[in-house]
Amino acid sequence: MTRKQLVIIGAGMASGRLLEHLLEADASAYDVTLFNAEPRGCYNRIMLSPVLSGEKSFPEIVTHDDTWYADRGITCRFGERVVKIDRDRKVVTGEKGDVAYDKLVIATGSSPFIIPVPGKDLPGVVAYRDLEDTNAMIDASGTRGGRAVVVGGGLLGLEAAAGLRLRGMEVTVLHLMGHLMERQLDASAGHLLKADLERRGIRVLTEASTAEITGDGKVEMVKLADGTELPADIVVMAVGIRPETNVAKAAGLNVNRGMLVNAQMESTSDPDIYGLGECVEFDGNIFGLVAPLYDQAKVLAKTLLGEGDVFNVKQLSTKLKVTGCDLFSAGDFNEGDGREDIVFRDPARGVYKRLVIEDDRLIGAVFYGDTADSNWFFGLIQSGEDISENRDTLIFGPAFQGGAPVDPLAAVAALPDEAEICGCNGVCKGDIVSAIEGGAGDLGAVRAVTKASGSCGTCTGLVEQVLAVTLGDGFQMPTAQPMCGCTDLTHEDVRRLIKSQELKSMPAVWQAGAWKTPDGCHSCRPALNFYLLADWPVEYQDDPQSRFINERKHANIQKDGTFSVMPRMWGGITTPDELRAIADAADKFDVPTVKVTGGQRIDLLGVKGEDLPGIWADLNRAGMVSGHAYSKGLRTVKTCVGTDHCRFGTQDSTGLGIKLERALWGSWTPHKVKLAVSGCPRNCAEATCKDVGIICVDSGYQVGVGGAAGMDLKETERLADAKTEEEAMALTIAFIQLYRENAKYLDRPYKWVAKVGLDWVKARVVDDLDERQRLIDAFALSQSVYQKDPWAEHVKDRTDDYTPLADLTLEAAE
Known part of the structure; x- marks a missing residue:
């Protein structure tokens, strides 16, 4: 019997979910041909933001790879646009030929709206919808930063802005309305x-x-209606989307804002054609969130198999995490007669909660900064139950109903089975409980069965709580994720294993830790290399192949394949001879850009790879060594002029900064480390937002740790007060060594301190003098091996020395 031919136009998330449902129910019902204008299959577009920021790679967000389609016999026409649909002949014409269909699904998604202003077509104006857009933004940022203007302050615009800022760009967001994300x-x-x-x-x-x-010839400036001019190297249009209906319109199908479909997802003008996703319109509604698209996919799969189901428009909530800011909104939160607000504000914690009540029922909610109880509140909005008895405590969430706090898990236990847990995939508590009772005993198993937590991931904690409530003592709440897919061990487990069993090579760790792969991967190898180096600096030999490309090349690679060269300037101090050497090197090697950095150094940008040994030979001869601007190690020690020149200076901040830099340079650490020393509380060296910052005062030195000035802005916490330079240096070195010995690879000091607690750090660095000395001695031992200029040892061209793992070609997100 000849199988029916199903043609699908569009390989996005909605059609990907359709294929999963259809093939799980009856893999033999159709021969499937899948068109996609992009040269690839289904990937999780929600996760493009982590790809932009550098937190994830594209392969990590692929939902269906080539093997998935091949194993299921799906004919893929990727990178091929559909030219037309002949409804009379029931043929789809692509750029490479015709395909006949019995049933056709149009899932063409949406297209970005580009505001019709002069210059909108200039190179450098991009949207933010797919991988190509994401790569264009990554290319624009390079490693030099630059300036970006994002037009649109909705979710997509803010995600683009956050990713570009993490890439080092100066970012300005333009929003037409009075406040951001006004719809949510x-x-x-x-x-x-x-x-x-x-x-x-x-x-x-x-x-x-x-x-x-x-x-x-390319983007250079954005001009506003009020005359403001904003220099820009890239402009990101993120002002909205429109259903992509061109192919449907050309085929003569009924189209309003979107392609019109009924509750079975059938086109209202052709029973053999179906619509799915952002391109469709149902009952006057179009859809941009993933949850209703997945509902549509489930209904359409049943329709194609001749089973009865209908699509219903459900009330939706929005739970988002934008640049580390937790947001939730649901229902109707507009003001109106007969409505009252309950508002909770805690400015110190950055928490805002607003409930909108009408006729003793919760009809809307907006939360900022604390969204832990959002599912419970959303359930109240959906159920419309009377909340008059709990009105006084309602704002405090389910744990406080009845006037006293209870075990948080009790609130999860009290959720009804119909309470929605995963909004992206429309999974309720009852679905998860059924999966658990059917044998799904951990998060991965629940995700495989129900797809809960499988999209944006914001409901992961709640899914784990349902697991804990359902399994009781049989479930251990996870405290950390495995180091990578090669092992079930966490970073902390691996560090303990290396120390306790005195493992001094990667193969030894792989064997003792029951690694699932023979040689590790791009995630675990760099971490293992650092852990072994930190614990056994004498016995273990550094493995360059297990480092990111910048550390292998001893230079920062740029987007055009050239490199950045930054010689070290101790404490930001230089000399005329050093400046002459830098100028001569810049002339000799035709360096296109010479820049003063924020860390008081001079950066030579655009150096060709083949010139690296030569330029460093000249700089070495002038007495200059690598500034390690590419390393997971000490970058710079920023200083002000202190008592030598400033009338406000209380101590020799420059001298202390130079001593610290000379003591610490060359050390490998879990992530980059930046220091600063300010000569007085006026803080000209910005010491209060560094990994270690020292403020000089009349009585000595205030040593702070755990600051941050990137996407997370955090002031240092006071580690201790020191009376002398020697004590300040001892505290700093001991802190750095404690960080080296205990932190997870790629955790900055502020993240590590938050995990272990400042009191734990103080107990070892400040209070226990013996432990402090041990840490200082251990650091000195490591420095005796690794404190050396990499270029002083290598005078030949190093470009032929590297045969790295393919996945180790990109620097980690900084």
């Missing part, structure tokens, strides 16, 4: 979000109307 947040929450973004270094302009984009 009320004005108060929107203003909190704006303040939070600005603290993270993102400039936000509201009520900003874009008038023109200008440039000579």
